[in-house]
Amino acid sequence: MTEKRTPDLDPGEMAAVVEEFNGFYIRLPSIQRHSFTTLSVLHTLARRSPMRLGELTATEQVTQSAITQVVTRLENDGLVERRPDPRDGRAVLVHITPAGAEVVAARYADRVARLAPILQRLSAEERSAIAAALPALRRIAELGESQNEQRGRA
CATH class of the missing domain: 1.10.10.10 (Winged helix-like DNA-binding domain superfamily/Winged helix DNA-binding domain)
Known part of the structure; x- marks a missing residue:
């Protein structure tokens, strides 16, 4: 049985995608x-x-x-x-x-x-991939917040 490998996560690519998403997200009409x-x-x-x-x-x-x-x-x-x-x-x-x-x-x-109608335009696979990534994204936010708090106390 072959082991399914997860490709390494490129921090540069992640930063670029998150910045692009954030640019769209923060400008959603409110x-x-x-x-x-x-x-x-x-x-x-x-x-x-x-x-x-x-x-x-x-x-x-x-x-x-x-x-x-x-x-x-x-x-x-x-x-x-x-x-x-x-x-x-x-x-x-x-x-x-x-x-x-x-x-x-x-x-x-x-x-x-x-956001809901935009997400509906994604394929089922794309929505599943995003759903699967949400716990990891939440964890990144928690780790980043913790790191910022530690810097603030230093």
Whole structure:
């Protein structure tokens, strides 16, 4: 019996394909109109709220001044709120509000609705291949997130 070998995964090819997919995905029309950075902050907080401003600066890869402006706008819109950090009275934690979480949920639902008919245009084999790859892609995201958190503490 011959062993079925999986071809090596080329990091360059994967990066190129993921970037191409992300370029398409982040531009899917959405019912909520906010800047990319604003939406990125909301999505980060939806997964990891509460966070300090410094943590958001690191995850969003913007300046402290820029993140402060974004958080101020989001706070004025009722999408986030700042609360004192109970572990450090000098610091504040940024929390997503129910309204902010609703923006994220609505964007997710909108993207699912717009992605579904595109996925239906794929062959059954293509859809199966993507479905089979989802656990590995999720694991890559987890490993990347863990690596970023370790860098942030270093």
